[in-house]
Amino acid sequence: MVAIFRNFSTARSSVQYIPRRLSLYAADRDLRRLDGNSFPFFDERKQLESRLVSLLDGCDGLVQLKQVHARVYRKGLEQCCYVLAKLVRTLNELGVPVDSYQRLVFRQVRCPNPFLYTALIRGYSVQGPFRESIGLYTSMRKEGVDPVSFTFTALLKACGAALDLNLGRQVHAQTMLIGGFCSDLYVGNTLIGMYVSCCDLGSGRKVFDEMLHRDVISWTTLIVAYTKTGDMVSAGDLFDGLPVKDMVAWTAMVTGFAQNAKPREALQFFKRMQDAGVETDEVTLAGVISACAQLGVAKYAKWVQDVAEKSGLGPTDNVVVGSAMVDMYSKCGNIEDAYLIFKGMKERNVYTYSSMILGFAIHGLAQAAMQLFNEMVETETKPNKVTFIGVLAACSHVGMVDQGKRVFSLMEKHYGVVPDGDHYACMIDLLGRAGHLNEALKLTETMPVKPHGGVWGALLGACRIHRNPDIAQIAASHLFELEPHAIGNYMVLCNIFASAGRWDDVSDVRKLMRGKGLKKNPGCSWFESKEGEIHEFFAGDTKHPRSSEINGVLEDLLQRLKGLGYQQILSSVAYDVSEDVKKGILMAHSEKLALAFGLLDSSANRPIRIMKNLRICEDCHSFMCGVSHIIGREIIVRDNVRFHHFNGGTCSCGNFW
DNA sequence: GTAGGGTTAG
The missing domain is CATH 1.25.40 (Serine Threonine Protein Phosphatase 5, Tetratricopeptide repeat)
Structure with a gap:
């Protein structure tokens, strides 16, 4: 593949590359120019062409499209590149394989013009095989047909999709070689995109820096590239320098923070976006909801649902917002609300199902997860790799080994997902x-x-x-x-x-x-008070204003549990210290402090929800079981892996976590 | 013809 374009720099002046097709194309073009509008015949033909193009525009299925194609033939326009290029574009949009139809149309044309070539190149650049785009470009040049700027946008897209940096560089060289195409804004932007897709951010940046004219799309392409590498500082610097910021650019930043596990920054940015009076759409909300899911705080969940409903983008009618909310509520410990959202949605896709299945999995509801998976496969929604992670995780959390093995063995055979x-x-x-x-x-x-x-x-x-x-x-x-x-x-x-x-x-x-x-990492737990304030506790923490009350509650609980036969699990302490010291360390674990505060603060009969950054230890697990029995209330603990629902002395994880 | 998306196990 070295220098596949080697011969083309001189193609336009080389006689061997100006054979029949170019002369025919040129003749056709010249004839039309000479004809002008002086002949009534020409006007008629133009009208006919336009009518066929608008007919193609209105086609939303292959059957209709074939009817229009037959009409093109009947009208004697089977060589008209203007109409045929539109036909090929429409076929591409319908997802018809290029080789099955578009290529046939193309072959019947004696002298394809640049637009017909480009329509075909675009087809390959979207659905592959990507290298066919380059092959077509090669023959186009051999025939002496000059490319247009969107020939290059299509080619660059193909290189990006194929992750072929070498080829991309050669196409880049071509844009400079054959006449100033690199200064076209669209081509420049697509060049940045190509380099970014091929993981050459430096070259993308160089194109950006050298562009004579840039627009918000040039900036946003690069901003997104930085967010994807985790470099939010560079992304932020670029964003600050962006003269006119639109919704997409703002959203790129909000989502970037969310994807880089910086949910608080994502929410701050979203608030700035709102203050700037920028509109919100489903994509923005998806990022915001994902940030709320990471925080796992009920107050934010309710807030973002309000925002969505007010924007007319509620979960019922919007599958993107709805799916994100299913995930958010389940990560906030509220699997019931997650399921309510799921049930209420008018449309569900693979994200919706996977989020719900994963939700059931992390809450230890394996049967529900399996049942939903079975329901899903009866719909037209195909499971993907994430869906299977959810199903397998669900089996794993309750020890359903045989079921899990069965699903694993069927993944590839029945559902085409390679493990x-x-x-x-x-x-x-x-x-x-x-x-x-x-x-x-x-x-x-x-x-x-x-x-x-x-x-x-x-x-x-x-x-x-x-x-x-x-x-x-x-x-x-x-x-x-x-x-x-x-x-x-x-x-x-x-x-x-x-x-x-x-x-x-x-x-x-x-x-x-x-x-x-x-x-x-210090162990840390947090609890959302009645007022929606977050109270944070570290292991051994005495800084909370109600620390002495908290210790009093804990001491009381400990005595009552001991009365029921509870013994502290000293092996949960990984230090070689005396038993008494171990006992003290265990009683100061952050989730116990949060639990005691939760008992002091929250309203009775409501579950106590605690979040923790590390895995809950065996002693705390056993302690929580006992307390849920004594107080007759549900305690929900989200650790770094999953949820534990403690109720009446047992945990939803079945002591299996 | 060019930019932003929700689900990922230890």
């Missing part, structure tokens, strides 16, 4: 949680794709549940290579060694962490 590393991670999780650690290890070592951090992490997590320090060491050695800075992995291994009383190993891991300059 990737993520799906294998789910399977390792499923087997490992259920205690089949050797089988899980074997699958990890024999899986057809290279296991990533998620796979070894699932195995390590299973070793923690089933206290297997030996397999844990194997998993951890891979993890420390793949994710050397992920503190959680080191902590899990510490905990596994601590539970086994292997304090020398604990100390080795701590040394390893210190050597890499890693520090444990």
